[in-house]
Amino acid sequence: MKPRSYGPFPYSPIIDRPRLEWPNGAYVALWIIPNIEYFSMLEKPGGYGAGAKLPDVVMWSERDYGNRVGVFRIMDTLDKYGIRGTVALNSNLCAEHPRIMEEGEKRKWEWMGHNESNTRRLNEAGPGEEAQIVRNTFATIKQHTGKPVKGWLSAGLQETWDTLDHLVDNGCQYVADWCNDDQPYQMTLDDGRTVVSMPYTQQLNDKSAFERRLVSADGFAKMICDQFDVLYKEGAKSGRVMAIALHPYLIGVPHRIGAFDAALKYICKHKKVWKATGSEIASHYLAQLEGGKAKTKAPARSRAGVRG
Numbered sequence: 001m002k003p004r005s006y007g008p009f010p011y012s013p014i015i016d017r018p019r020l021e022w023p024n025g026a027y028v029a030l031w032i033i034p035n036i037e038y039f040s041m042l043e044k045p046g047g048y049g050a051g052a053k054l055p056d057v058v059m060w061s062e063r064d065y066g067n068r069v070g071v072f073r074i075m076d077t078l079d080k081y082g083i084r085g086t087v088a089l090n091s092n093l094c095a096e097h098p099r100i101m102e103e104g105e106k107r108k109w110e111w112m113g114h115n116e117s118n119t120r121r122l123n124e125a126g127p128g129e130e131a132q133i134v135r136n137t138f139a140t141i142k143q144h145t146g147k148p149v150k151g152w153l154s155a156g157l158q159e160t161w162d163t164l165d166h167l168v169d170n171g172c173q174y175v176a177d178w179c180n181d182d183q184p185y186q187m188t189l190d191d192g193r194t195v196v197s198m199p200y201t202q203q204l205n206d207k208s209a210f211e212r213r214l215v216s217a218d219g220f221a222k223m224i225c226d227q228f229d230v231l232y233k234e235g236a237k238s239g240r241v242m243a244i245a246l247h248p249y250l251i252g253v254p255h256r257i258g259a260f261d262a263a264l265k266y267i268c269k270h271k272k273v274w275k276a277t278g279s280e281i282a283s284h285y286l287a288q289l290e291g292g293k294a295k296t297k298a299p300a301r302s303r304a305g306v307r308g
Helices: 059-079 100-107 129-145 164-170 205-213 216-235 254-268 278-307
Strands: 028-036 087-089 110-113 186-189 194-197 240-246 273-275
Touching: 028 059, 028 216, 028 254, 028 278, 059 164, 100 216, 110 278, 129 164, 164 194, 164 240, 194 216, 194 278, 205 216, 205 240, 216 240, 216 254
Parallel strands: 028 087, 028 240, 028 273, 087 110
Antiparallel strands: 186 194
């Protein structure tokens, strides 16, 4: 898209929108996003340990713990509540750690693109390199799972002016970088093509909570429950999306996983919760959007028939 002062969508206050309905009358669509990432010891760290010399064994090892141990704790916890994860996946992990892919596939988890590696971000790519990163990410994940990739989360949530075009070029249905709403909405590119913006979160995100705001594990669980209470109440009038973003090296450590378990237990006690994946939410939103457009056109066709 061309540079602009506001996003590729109209300003839309949530109080002015038509009612959004989820399956079976749910108030909240719950989607859990484990960020399963690959960090190369051969590259300068992206987003952590800035300025450190290679190999940065201390910071790298902490993240590797997530892929060796923590991710399987997350899997067990989500299994307990019948929740399928929607993974923000660095595609290099497909070849580097296939056991994680196997276990995710066994659970019918969804995989969305998250760059090739977390040591390379789109806004740091050289000329012409961004399109290749996006294309490689989609192709690699499809090759290893046999399914097309429908969603995207940029590493570090960092985009360029061209990112959305590259994503749509590769068949992307929804993107989660734009954390500015509690409902999905449609973004329109300069050429008229569209992509769904999916509510993601910088707040209920263990990385920002633990590393930046120094929130305790119990404090993070309380944040989750408090946010759910508000969205559940508001969702009775019009459906809301509740995203929880996780990193295996953070929430997957022994002293934090129990707090996350307790938060999910609280949420799942409520009946009006739809445990969904990103593509399920996006597809349901689009179907409802198209249905709404059809309804608004119906009266005009009816009047035309009367006049005839």
